[in-house]
Amino acid sequence: MAKKKYSEEKLKYFEELIQKELKESIAYLEDISHTQSKGARENSGDLSSYAFHQADQGSDTNQMEQNVMLMEEERKKIRKLNDALRRLFDGHYGNCEMCGELISEARLEMLPYSTYCIDCKEKMEDKKRRQRR
Numbered sequence: 001m002a003k004k005k006y007s008e009e010k011l012k013y014f015e016e017l018i019q020k021e022l023k024e025s026i027a028y029l030e031d032i033s034h035t036q037s038k039g040a041r042e043n044s045g046d047l048s049s050y051a052f053h054q055a056d057q058g059s060d061t062n063q064m065e066q067n068v069m070l071m072e073e074e075r076k077k078i079r080k081l082n083d084a085l086r087r088l089f090d091g092h093y094g095n096c097e098m099c100g101e102l103i104s105e106a107r108l109e110m111l112p113y114s115t116y117c118i119d120c121k122e123k124m125e126d127k128k129r130r131q132r133r
């Protein structure tokens with residue numbers, strides 16, 4: 001079965017998107033872990049560049065928990081981005097894992113690590129919603 005594929009140029013473009021997101025995610029993760037370890041050691045007010053300005057000082061632990069969650073999310077994203085890169089090199093990138101159709105360009109631009117087209121994604125979420133009831 002001949003699959004539809006994105007052109008080399010498009011793939012190159014998506015690769016750049018992924019690389020860029022990956023770099024941002026890693027920088028973001030480093031930023032959080034840096035803040036995290038710093039915050040744990042000394043609770044000085046020297047967190048200037050970070051979003052600790054959000055007023056209430058009583059929520060330090062909340063902030064820490066939130067950071068852990070953010071880091072977890074970011075790690076997941078990095079994993080997905082790496083998977084996407086692998087698919088790109090293997091030549092599977094851009095095809096829906098469910099139906100094999102091309103995932104729309106707009107969707108890949110928003111979520112370059114998408115593995116399902118919007119239709120399949122919606123179907124799955126629909127199913128999930130129904131299962132939960």
Ligand SMILES: [Zn+2]
Pocket residue numbers: 096097098099100101116117118119120121
């Ligand atoms: Zn699909």
